[in-house]
Amino acid sequence: MRRRMLLGTPLAMATGLTLSATGRDALAQADRENTLYLDLKDGRVVIELRPDLAPKHVERIKTLARQGFYDNTPFHRVIEGFMAQGGDPTGTGTGGSQLPDLPDEFSPPSKVRFLRGTCGMAKTAAPNTANSQFFICFAPASFLDGKYTIWGRVTAGMENVDKIKKGAGQGGTVRDPDRIVRMRVAADVAG
Numbered sequence: 001m002r003r004r005m006l007l008g009t010p011l012a013m014a015t016g017l018t019l020s021a022t023g024r025d026a027l028a029q030a031d032r033e034n035t036l037y038l039d040l041k042d043g044r045v046v047i048e049l050r051p052d053l054a055p056k057h058v059e060r061i062k063t064l065a066r067q068g069f070y071d072n073t074p075f076h077r078v079i080e081g082f083m084a085q086g087g088d089p090t091g092t093g094t095g096g097s098q099l100p101d102l103p104d105e106f107s108p109p110s111k112v113r114f115l116r117g118t119c120g121m122a123k124t125a126a127p128n129t130a131n132s133q134f135f136i137c138f139a140p141a142s143f144l145d146g147k148y149t150i151w152g153r154v155t156a157g158m159e160n161v162d163k164i165k166k167g168a169g170q171g172g173t174v175r176d177p178d179r180i181v182r183m184r185v186a187a188d189v190a191g
Helices: 010-015 021-033 055-067 158-162
Strands: 035-040 043-049 077-079 083-086 118-121 134-137 150-156 182-185
Touching: 021 035, 035 055, 043 055, 043 158, 055 150, 055 182, 150 158
Parallel strands: none
Antiparallel strands: 035 043, 035 182, 043 150, 077 083, 083 134, 118 134, 118 150
16 A cells, blocks of 8 residues: 655654645645546546556656647447546547557556556557557456556546446447546646
8 A cells, every 4th residue: 555655644743754835835736746637527536646656657648638638538438337438539449649659567466456446548459559548447357457557546536437428238339428528637727
């Protein structure tokens, strides 16, 4: 389990460590740099980014979010009890950004697992093919552990993810899919 060292945590209190206002501001800004706001039709989803697990994938997500790439893209594949997949501007499941594909950044299951709210990167069966498509798990999916890159986790608003329109059949293709309203890095959003 990963712990943050912040003012007021047991470690800080036990050791007598304190942070100046500047230090607290820097920590708050660093947290905002690694927080994503995913706005959906039913409300905001807050995602904690995990550059410690997948630095290249986190940087890609932030780059594309800052470009507005994800805005109005559909959740083209949504399987009840499994996951919601988006990030393809074509809505076909075959599209991506103009940026090159990323090398796999798999984490060992002993370190992190695909649980409810985990954000992973979609890819083809071939290695090193993740680009812009991602998914959010509705439930634990241990069969993905160590085979797909984990880049974040939902920390608030999972009820809004649960309301994404589900697809039909095993493929989960969605007719008239819900769309991402907007995706932004928290550090870029006022307030």
